Amino acid sequence: MTSLSELTLPDHTQLPDSDGKFVKNLQEHPQSILLTDSITPVLQQLHPDGNYCIGQDAGIYWRLTDPPEKGAEAPDWFYVPNVPPTLNGKMRRSYVLWKEYVAPLIVIEFVSGDGSEERDKTTPSQGEPGKFWVYEQAIRVPYYAIYEVEKARVEVYHLVDNTYQLMTPNEREHYLIKPMGVELGIWQGVYQNAELPWLRWWDAQGNLLLTGEERAEVERQKRKKIVEKLRHLSSEQLQSLGIDPEMLD
Template sequence: MVAPYPYPHLPDHTQLPESDGTFVKNFAEHPQSLLLTDALKPRLDALHPDGHYCIGQDCGIYWRQAMPPEPPERGAVSPDWFYVSEVPPLLDGRYRRSYVMWQEHVAPLLVLEFVSGDGTEERDKTPGRGKFWIYERVIRPPYYGIYEVASGRVEVYQMAIDRYRLARTNAHGHFAIEPLGVALGIWQGSYLGMELPWLRWYDQQGLLLPLSEERAQWAQERVAQVEQEAQQQRQRAAEAEQQAQQADLRAMHAEQQADQERQKTAALAERLRALGIDPGAL
């Protein structure tokens, strides 16, 4: 049974606009979101066996109820990618049209913005409307990342008491997101036909978290390797069996030669005795 909405005087995610009518700023933003979600999914599934987590991609977070005639979107920000822990993937049995802070009560753990320009908007600390100010003072995700696509540069801010502090990189040059046991860093490579410096996840040893396509390829390579090793073992067993058979044949041949020598010796002794000669005296 679905619990009644506890704030009837406030709009919920089904009553608020899910889009402000703008379009994605560049062709790399959507692939970048897919890349992050794809590589992180096995880790999230392991952390949340009950499936209680959600990921937003260019989805609105409503942090303040805008008062008419101000449009509701004025009280929302739309991160390019964010992750929220311990919330079910569906709300009231329906997918979320947006993420409403007064309805959810759980702040995202990590918010990422993909910057097409110089990052002025993402670093704006103007009270009440600056994006940095909204994240730091109202939504308050423990981690806030700004990824500058053109320069291939990322910086991560971490909440320290009540303000963001620029995080330091680890020994591998990546930004650790400790609750997830992973880190963010830049990877130069090709994804969906685009050669770019992509934002990717790394493990604590500095190794890339593989994408589903890479995991499938590695699994196929592992199956082929196991089959090759099994074939080599079968070949070694066949060679060992052949060597054992050859050893048995050599032993049989040696036994036959020894038997023939014994027969020759017995025949010779018999002739000598027929001639009156004692073989034992020779």
């Protein structure tokens, strides 16, 4: 009889990193990039050592099955604190719970159908475990967000006493993800040339967290305003400030 000490469990290099399914719509990829790009400065502050992991449509293995991929859920977006994104110098192919023992802090699902898959509470005794049950009872993810672009809404569940409780949004219609110090909500606007209700982050004061491109544009507009003000000064005034008037041309 094989003992637990002799049993070798597969790691991320030995497990499938795809279930062969297509991404269900064209918004999913840019939506994931938007979430990751805008939250990165916050996560870098929370983890100056770089020990955090973001998954985008990547598998979370929570049980051993045959075939292996049936033992995984692949959230559209998830974040795991205090776990590095690489192992032995290589990016993770998947996230394997029995190798890390650290659950994601938040998982986000983008609804493509009617939302029944994302809200499926089927238990193992009833059949194939539903996605909602897996996140709540098996992986035990503290925050679970379900984003429905067609309805321009998001609902967020918080794990309280081992049970998901539907959170109530604040006065801004955002949901506070307290351990991250940010809020999650819907933003109507243009991203990657598409006018849609996008899922986005805000800080705890209600300020929208910008992408790198948006931050760069804010800086360009600031510089433009400064240059316009300087152009109203005389050459003598500019020189007194140590500014060469020709630099403003």
